Amino acid sequence: MSAGRRFRFYWEDFPVGHRMAFGAYAVTREATLAFAREFDPQPFHVDEAAARDSLFGGLCASGWHTCAMAMRMMCDEYLLDSASLGSPGIDELRWLQPVFPGDTLSMQMEVLQARPMASRPAVGLVQTRWEMRNQHGQPVMTMQGWGMFRRRPAA
Amino acid sequence: MSAGRRFRFYWEDFPVGHRMAFGAYAVTREATLAFAREFDPQPFHVDEAAARDSLFGGLCASGWHTCAMAMRMMCDEYLLDSASLGSPGIDELRWLQPVFPGDTLSMQMEVLQARPMASRPAVGLVQTRWEMRNQHGQPVMTMQGWGMFRRRPAA
Numbered sequence: 001m002s003a004g005r006r007f008r009f010y011w012e013d014f015p016v017g018h019r020m021a022f023g024a025y026a027v028t029r030e031a032t033l034a035f036a037r038e039f040d041p042q043p044f045h046v047d048e049a050a051a052r053d054s055l056f057g058g059l060c061a062s063g064w065h066t067c068a069m070a071m072r073m074m075c076d077e078y079l080l081d082s083a084s085l086g087s088p089g090i091d092e093l094r095w096l097q098p099v100f101p102g103d104t105l106s107m108q109m110e111v112l113q114a115r116p117m118a119s120r121p122a123v124g125l126v127q128t129r130w131e132m133r134n135q136h137g138q139p140v141m142t143m144q145g146w147g148m149f150r151r152r153p154a155a
Numbered sequence: 156m157s158a159g160r161r162f163r164f165y166w167e168d169f170p171v172g173h174r175m176a177f178g179a180y181a182v183t184r185e186a187t188l189a190f191a192r193e194f195d196p197q198p199f200h201v202d203e204a205a206a207r208d209s210l211f212g213g214l215c216a217s218g219w220h221t222c223a224m225a226m227r228m229m230c231d232e233y234l235l236d237s238a239s240l241g242s243p244g245i246d247e248l249r250w251l252q253p254v255f256p257g258d259t260l261s262m263q264m265e266v267l268q269a270r271p272m273a274s275r276p277a278v279g280l281v282q283t284r285w286e287m288r289n290q291h292g293q294p295v296m297t298m299q300g301w302g303m304f305r306r307r308p309a310a
Contacts, residue, residue: 039223064223068194089249
């Protein structure tokens with residue numbers, strides 16, 4: 001791994017209890033349809049009339065699109081200036097409310113656990129809980145999962 | 156909800172222990188980069204040189220792109236001809252191995268639980284475990300989660 005670049009955020013910058021709030025992602029009809037047509041063309045994601053007639057009451061974003069939008073907000077807020085090494089997975093993901101075109105989404109996160117990785121001493125694991133809300137303050141998605149970050153190099 | 160259309164798959168068609176194997180999704184470099192640039196522009200997803208230097212050893216798909224490709228295979232195999240009503244969430248998601256451009260992905264699923272929904276007698280819940288493998292037979296992702304389906308109408 002390249003040791004050249006210095007980042008703002010290393011494993012040490014995500015202690016247990018650390019909280020951040022960020023993001024203002026505008027959900028467009030075009031992006032909702034484009035994602036759904038490629039990956040999740042169920043009627044309530046691609047067909048206005050069918051969506052009105054569904055449990056959701058209107059055309060809404062694929063849950064995987066919602067995850068992807070959350071990821072973009074995380075990237076812009078901290079991951080792209082971090083020593084992120086990827087993620088082994090997610091422990092729980094809940095789609096609580098539909099996400100509609102026209103919504104503006106934001107994120108809150110809190111660090112639940114942080115520990116060095118037993119097999120790789122230069123790497124640490126961080127378990128985070130994320131909550132995504134819409135412009136009405138309604139939680140639309142929660143996730144709990146893990147990230148791997150390089151530890152801060154000695155000065 | 157429209158009762159007009161008849162589907163091949165209703166809640167009753169996913170009994171506990173039911174298994175399906177399906178899909179042959181070709182991962183392209185163009186799609187890998189397009190998804191990552193929009194949603195997850197971490198260096199190992201968008202920059203060949205940085206990716207070679209990362210834990211992954213080469214440019215690889217965003218984990219959320221991997222989920223989206225899994226969803227597309229599910230849609231094509233059964234969801235689009237089912238009385239699917241969406242999903243409340245995922246209980247566990249593990250990204251086990253990187254997914255690389257040039258890979259061909261396939262899915263296996265098994266139904267773990269199936270029960271009518273207490274609050275909506277016309278709807279049933281199905282808990283499924285999915286495993287995605289690459290062309291070498293390596294598991295690259297596992298997921299366990301829930302789907303809601305309308306129950307089969309009386310004949």
